[in-house]
Amino acid sequence: MSRDVETQPRTYQHGPDSVPHDGIPRGRIERFTWDASGIYPGTTRTVQVFVPAQYDPAEPAALMVFQDGGLYLDPGLDMRAGTVFDNLIAEGAMPVTIGVFVDPGQPGNRNAEYDPADSRYGEFLLHEILPAVRERFGLAITDDPDQRAICGGSSGGNCAFTVAWEHPDAFRRVLAFVASFAQIPGGNPYPSLIRSTPAKPLRVFLQANRFDLNHDEAELNWYSNNLLVDAALAERGYDHRLVLGDGGHSPNHGGVILPDALRWLWRP
Incomplete structure (x- = not known):
């Protein structure tokens, strides 16, 4: 008996959580340019801040930071994070969450920022970007690390994991799509580090593609x-999930499953 075997990356179709719906309150987006970095001097980048319609300054909001921010907010691309936030917050499937969408530094600093397995990029977020967000827009953002998440894809995915690994006092929820652990300078340290280090209070969602x-x-x-x-997370008993797709090095499958990934990540 014969069976079909996929030999090429497939394309997935978005579901209803990734499209706008009438009657769902829509958040607003604020923007600014950050060109005053002391950690990455000489760089400039766009930062976009998603503020949910349900945001109340009297109640500090949850936080989620995205690398390659513009790719996640563009409604014409695969992730459509603003629309997904609108739908899931209205449903009660995730808390009222401020999204901070950070583009990589220009000119050409993306891999230098995202790939190293060290604390530098996390310090950049904690000491430069998040204070600037609070100062510019007067937003009340929680300091509870269990209510703070970080997300990215490709090099932004291993970057998200690195930030939480290095700063579990600031971020404890990680969402990484087709992460580029393979190109970390000096090799991927995490399988051995996870096994040899006392477990950290992280919740980790990984998505990988067969092609x-x-x-x-x-x-x-x-x-x-x-x-x-x-596998290392499983062996150490972490709260983790791995979802496999049949795509290539692409955000398509990650974008399609983003709503369910966020439901899992933000579950009580």
Whole structure:
């Protein structure tokens, strides 16, 4: 008996949580340019801040930070995070959450910021970007690390994990799509680090694609490195989830499952 075997990346279709609906309150988006970095001098970047319609300054909101921020907010691309936030907050599936969408530094500083497995980018968020967000817009954002999440894809995905790993006192929920653990300078340290380090209070959602970069190679295999990280999390008893797709190195599958990923990440 024959069966169909997928040999090429597939494309997934978005569900109803990724499209706007009448009667759902819509958040607003504020923007500013950050070009005063002391941690990444000489760079400039756009920062966009999503403020839910339900935001009440008397109640500090939850926080979620996104790397490659513009890709997540653009309603014509795969992630559509603003629309998903609107729908899930109205449903009560996630808390009232301020989204901070940070673009990589220009010119050409993305990999220098996202790929190293160190504390630098987390310090950049904590000491530069988040204070600027609070100061410019007067937003009440919680300091409770259990109500603060960080998300990214590709190099932004391993960056999200690194930020939470280095700063669990500030971020404890991680969402990483097709993370580029394979290209961390010096090699992927996390499988061994996770196994050898006392467990940290993190909740981690990983998404990987079967046809990711070098998926059938022994070296620099994006797919297998995500599996290795997830296996180490499982062995150490972390609150974690891995969802596999049949896509390539693309945000498509991650964007389609973003609503359910956020439901899992923000569950009580």
